[in-house]
Amino acid sequence: MSGYEARFRVWRGDEQGGGLRDFTVEVNEGEVVLDIVHRLQATQAPDLAVRWNCKAGKCGSCSAEINGRPRLMCMTRMSVFDRAETVTITPLRAFPVIRDLVTDVSFNYEKARGIPAFVPPAELAPGEYRMFQEDVDRSQEFRKCIECFLCQDTCHVVRDHEENKRAFAGPRFLMRVAELDMHPLDAAERSGLDRKRTAQEEHGLGYCNITKCCTEVCPEGIRITDNALIPLKERAVDRKYDPLVWLGSKIRRRPS
Amino acid sequence: MPVVDRQEWDVVVVGAGGAGLRAAIEARERGARTAVICKSLFGKAHTVMAEGGIAAAMANANEHDTWQTHFRDTLRGGKFLNQWRMAELHAQEAPQRVWELETWGALFDRTKDGRISQRNFGGHEYPRLAHVGDRTGLELIRTLQQRIVALQQEDHARTGDHECELKIFQECTVTRVLKDGSRVSGVFAYDRETGRFFVLRAPAVVLATGGIGKSFKVTSNSWEYTGDGHALALLAGAPLLNMEFVQFHPTGMVWPPSVKGILVTESVRGDGGVLRNSEGRRFMFDYVPDVFKEKYAESEQEADGWYDDPEHHRRPPELLPRDEVARAINAEVKAGRGSPHGGVFLDVSTRMPAEVIRRRLPSMYHQFKELADVDITAEPMEVGPTCHYVMGGIAVDSETAAARGVPGLYAAGEVAGGMHGSNRLGGNSLSDLLVFGRRAGWHAAEYARSLARERPRVDxxxxxxxxxxxxxxxxxxxxxxxxxxxxxxxxxxxxxxxxxxxxxxxxxxxxxxxxxxxxxxxxxxxxxxxxxxxxxxxxxxxxxxxxxxxxxxxxxxxxxxxxxxxxxxxxxxxxxxxxxxxxxxxxxxxxxxxxxxxxxxEWRNVNLLCALADPAVGRIRLTRETTPPIRPDLLDLFDKEELAKYLTDEELEGGLSR
Known part of the structure; x- marks a missing residue:
């Protein structure tokens, strides 16, 4: 396959406003969208702002919306597009624009601070931890998260509802609560911290109505809804509501 | 005079990879108000790219493993040029540094009896690398990041302010270390988002900026690896040590061009992957150097037996230290026995079931599938050397991580020199940054406290x-x-x-x-x-x-x-x-x-030091120095015959205690 000239539309601007700019740019075999953005910087738009780091799908820096879909630019190959197609790149919609493709993601760092950390078991010294693989599998799945915040961007609870941001931590950080809640040695409960209750009351778990948008955009393939959010909801229900609701949830789950 | 925002801190850490974050945690825990400055977002540092694991002689997978064995492997890997006291501290302290990560919430892969699993890696005598699949670096950075958040939560509970004792200045770049006479007085930085300049005044600065790979075309390193800490130290008057030693990782992707250089983890070989040339030959058997002859298998049968029965078989030559494997691949390609895109073949598809490959090497499976349309469970990968790591770096004191000649300046992780000698073993990087990150943070905090009453002034x-x-x-x-x-x-x-x-x-x-x-x-x-x-x-x-x-x-x-x-x-x-x-x-x-x-x-005990001859024109002055002799009890860990391959006769006579 030889190189070709592709048409791109890239959003340029800042918090004051901006718009899509048209570019025609060379594309070569095997390239990803981030390669093309770099070529634009080197040849046509040296001050085009973009965040990136590892260019290997491991750091979660180069998140953007490509033809309207939240994706990592470094893991989106040009071969998925028709050559005649115009590729449109816009910044993440759920977060305020700083410049061009760079958004202010501080919302996520604030939410991270709101989740109480792992509580080490007091009776175990470093080196004495014993956990079995099958017991850490689930939390390990959640720790694959590269914090690209695509799930936070796509989640309809906050995507077009700025007013929900205060009360809702978003899929990434609800998954963090689930990860700690399922950690075999987390001593939160003994220290008086009920993670299931706080998920519901402080981090807005109830806002989630399991549409699975977060799971669909996760570049790590983490089953956020099925493995983190739904089980957390069930555990929260177990804990919080009256015995009838608890019983109801159990009965519904029985195979018919 | 420009109006520049100024703040007061006790310790400033430049870089938020593993070494920087570990230094910051230590400094803050020892009571120093600590600021961390990093070029990327918090949690995105290059450490996330580390795949294989953290080397530490915990003896979970093989009861014979000890810090002495780890020390010995490290010196062999570095061809005895290592700053031996660093290698000793590193081997001794690495297990504690790994275990403490568990108390901060890290979840490593487990052994059958519930301890931390350890895997084989090039140059390590025993399975020694604590790991999480092939995303160990991510686990490390996330754990340290979450530990920092935990400390900020404590500060918030006490004072109502998350950032009063420990603050991350993310997406900021330091361009100069400031000095008061010979001593460090702070840093000059700019905020990448706004372009605004600011000064952090502090008596102690820890450089933890990583490496220099972005000076090379084919590299596994991210854009951040522009040698900032190395240059900041030089400009501040500190020398760099043995900068000629640059590690080319033997296995980077070679195709397609846009991903050329991206790392293919050594775990692929540690878990059984083999290297073949275009003739289908496992060529590494032809490249075992004399110094390693007794330790490596001579036939495929012997090599393959090692994975299940290491007591009675020698190691496969694919697991030689990285420098040897990289040179061998280079030679095969030069001799016309390379793969279609100028590398060699790395194969796991014929070595283990598809299901095992996907479980043990998930990132590699993903990476090749997504970026190269190659299914590694069904066909071999094409790989070739890629610039990966610099062993050279800021010359530091082994115990305190203090840079030479500039009071208040510290360095840890890849930016520091000495620890790995002429070649780093896989897995020794993550342990290095934990061991010396902690030491740098500790001594920087102590030094800052000693200057509490006479803090250096910013000029x-x-x-x-x-x-x-x-x-x-x-x-x-x-x-x-x-x-x-x-x-x-x-x-x-x-x-x-x-x-x-x-x-x-x-x-x-x-x-x-x-x-x-x-x-x-x-x-x-x-x-x-x-x-x-x-x-x-x-x-x-x-x-x-x-x-x-x-x-x-x-x-x-x-x-x-x-x-x-x-x-x-x-x-x-x-x-x-x-x-x-x-x-x-x-x-x-x-x-x-x-x-x-x-x-x-004759070159074994020679260090090459680069310093800035004249800051105005940026000329480099190169000097030689002789390294201090290796302590006799450490030399005793090796056979005399082996030492004779590295040390001169004079050194041997003077050095051994027996």
């Missing part, structure tokens, strides 16, 4: 000079100094500098590409005197052109400007690499001379 003249230096590229850009100088003064100085430099603005992207090509072609994996001469003269021209680099636009999140400023660092560091490489007339570890192919015992 306004240095701030003015740093501002002017940072603004220069705008004065030469297409839109001139007007846009660039908005917000702060300094335009006049910048414009003056432009006139002095003479017209014709240079494009920073073009200069960077030329630099990468120069280092790749002329100071790469195999080196020759003539080519290094050529490299030095090209670097001199590039440096001169870099003085005329110009950028467009304004200071808000402007990547062209950021690159223009990083160029200074890459050029300085590249010159150190080229000068040291020309000086060392032998081949050892990550330094291979075609014109001097043998390892020479």
């Amino acid at each position: 306004d003249e240095q701030i003015g000079a740093a501002s002017a230096e940072a603004l220069r590229p705008f004065a030469l850009g297409a839109e001139g100094g007007v846009a660039g100088a908005t917000g702060t003064a300094g335009a006049a100085e910048a414009a003056g500098a432009v006139e002095a430099a003479g017209g014709g603005a240079e494009n920073p992207y073009t200069l960077h590409q030329e630099l990468q090509q120069t280092m790749n072609d002329l100071v790469g994996i195999i080196r020759r005197a003539g080519e290094m001469e050529q490299a030095l003269s090209r670097l001199a021209k590039l440096r001169e052109r870099a003085g005329r680099v110009g950028v467009e636009g304004h200071r808000q999140f402007n990547p062209g400007w950021h690159l223009a400023l990083d160029l200074r660092n890459m050029l300085l560091v590249s010159e150190c690499v080229a000068r040291a490489a020309r000086e060392r007339t032998e081949s050892r570890g990550g330094h291979t001379r075609e014109d001097f192919p043998a390892m020479e015992r």
